[in-house]
Amino acid sequence: MARTPNPKLGARRRIQILRAAATCFTRKGFHQTTMVDICTAAGLSAGGLYRYFKTKDDIIVAFAEEERIENEPLIRVLQETNDPVAALTGITPHILVAFSDLDYGRLAVEALAEASRNSRVKQALARNEEELTQAIAHALARGQSAGQVRKTFAADQLATTVMMLYSGLASRGILDPAYTPRAYEQLVNELLDRLLRP
Amino acid sequence: MARTPNPKLGARRRIQILRAAATCFTRKGFHQTTMVDICTAAGLSAGGLYRYFKTKDDIIVAFAEEERIENEPLIRVLQETNDPVAALTGITPHILVAFSDLDYGRLAVEALAEASRNSRVKQALARNEEELTQAIAHALARGQSAGQVRKTFAADQLATTVMMLYSGLASRGILDPAYTPRAYEQLVNELLDRLLRP
DNA sequence: ACCTGAACACCGTTCAAGT
DNA sequence: ACCTGAACACCGTTCAAGT
Numbered sequence: 001m002a003r004t005p006n007p008k009l010g011a012r013r014r015i016q017i018l019r020a021a022a023t024c025f026t027r028k029g030f031h032q033t034t035m036v037d038i039c040t041a042a043g044l045s046a047g048g049l050y051r052y053f054k055t056k057d058d059i060i061v062a063f064a065e066e067e068r069i070e071n072e073p074l075i076r077v078l079q080e081t082n083d084p085v086a087a088l089t090g091i092t093p094h095i096l097v098a099f100s101d102l103d104y105g106r107l108a109v110e111a112l113a114e115a116s117r118n119s120r121v122k123q124a125l126a127r128n129e130e131e132l133t134q135a136i137a138h139a140l141a142r143g144q145s146a147g148q149v150r151k152t153f154a155a156d157q158l159a160t161t162v163m164m165l166y167s168g169l170a171s172r173g174i175l176d177p178a179y180t181p182r183a184y185e186q187l188v189n190e191l192l193d194r195l196l197r198p
Numbered sequence: 199m200a201r202t203p204n205p206k207l208g209a210r211r212r213i214q215i216l217r218a219a220a221t222c223f224t225r226k227g228f229h230q231t232t233m234v235d236i237c238t239a240a241g242l243s244a245g246g247l248y249r250y251f252k253t254k255d256d257i258i259v260a261f262a263e264e265e266r267i268e269n270e271p272l273i274r275v276l277q278e279t280n281d282p283v284a285a286l287t288g289i290t291p292h293i294l295v296a297f298s299d300l301d302y303g304r305l306a307v308e309a310l311a312e313a314s315r316n317s318r319v320k321q322a323l324a325r326n327e328e329e330l331t332q333a334i335a336h337a338l339a340r341g342q343s344a345g346q347v348r349k350t351f352a353a354d355q356l357a358t359t360v361m362m363l364y365s366g367l368a369s370r371g372i373l374d375p376a377y378t379p380r381a382y383e384q385l386v387n388e389l390l391d392r393l394l395r396p
Numbered sequence: 397a398c399c400t401g402a403a404c405a406c407c408g409t410t411c412a413a414g415t
Numbered sequence: 416a417c418c419t420g421a422a423c424a425c426c427g428t429t430c431a432a433g434t
Binding site: 166 | 226227229230300303304307308310311313314315320323324327351355356358359361362363364365366367369370372373374377381382385386389392393
Binding site: 203242249 | 416417418419420421
C-alpha cells in the first residue's frame, strides 16, 4: 500500500473542486456558497475537500488566479499588431460580448469586491490587470512612435483610461437589464478612436 | 406607562444603527461584519437591534438606499446648466476625488456585487444610477438642440457611456495603489470633450 | 494515502424574561 | 414599550476512525 502522496490524484481533485466551486460561485456568489455546496458538487465529503484546499479562502484565491489565462489571446494580438488602435477596436466586440455575459460581470465584480478585503485575491487580480494594461501601453507606445497614436498623453495613461472604460463596460449589465453590448460597439470604438488618434 | 410605539425613538435608533453599520461596513465589508459588531458600535444588545431591522439584509438595503442622496447636487447642476459638456467636465474633479477615496470605491463595488444577488439592493442602486443617467441624458439632449453636443449618437447612449467611464473610475483605486485622481482629471475631461462635442 | 461523518466554534436570529 | 442575554440553527473547519 502506497504511503507517498499521489500528485496525479491531487491535481485531478483540485481541478474537480475548482470546477465545482466555479459552478456554485456563479449560482450563489462567494459568500452564499457553502462548503457543503462545493463538496456536493465535487462529489466529496465535507472533510475530504480540506485535504486539497486549506480554507474556503484558498478556493476563492485559486479561482481568481484562473481568470488570468483568458487574457493571453488579447495580449498576443496586441503584441503582434502594427496598428494598436485598430487592434483595440477590433477587440471591442470580443470584450463586449464576454462582459455582457451576466455571469462573467457578476463574478468580475464579486472578485473585485473580494479583492478590496483580501490581499491575496487583490494580488491575483492586480497582476492580471497589470499584464493587460502593460500590453496595451506597449502597443500604444509603439503606435506613438509610428505616429498612429496621439502623443499628448503618456502611453500608460492612455492604457489605464482604456482599462477603466472596459471595466465600466463589465459591470454595466448588472444594474441595467436593458443594456445590450451590440448597441455600444460602435460608440465605444469611436470613443477609443477619438481618445487615441492624434 | 406608554404602550404605543415611540416613532421619534424608532427613527433615532435607525439612524444610530445605520451609522454604526456604515462604520463597520467600511472597515470589514458587508459579509465580514458581524451583527454583534454593529450592535456594539451602536450600543445595543444583540436582540435589541432586531426591533428596528428585521435582518442583516435589511440593514444592507437601507445602507444602499442612503447613497441616493449624494447625487442630488450633481443632478441640480446638470438641470441648471446651459452647457452640459462644461457642466460634466466641471464635475469631474468632484467625481474623481469622491471615487478615489478608497472607502467609497470599496463600498460602491461591494454594493454592486451585492446587487447582483440581492434584488432589493439592486433596485436601490439601479434607481440611483437611473436618476443620474437620466439627468445627464436630459442635459445632453438639450445640448444637442443647442448644437453644443454631437447628434451622431442618441443622448441616452452618450449618457450611458459617460456613466460607464465614471464607474470605471470608481473601482480603479482598488487594484491600482499607484492611481492618483489628479493625473486623470485632464485626460478624462478631454475624453468627455472628444466624446460629446460635435 | 485517502476519505468519511460526527463534533466544535462562530454568527444570524429568536424569544422568554426583565424594567 | 423597549431592552437583555441565553438558546437555537447553520456553516467553516477539525479530527478520530475507517479502508
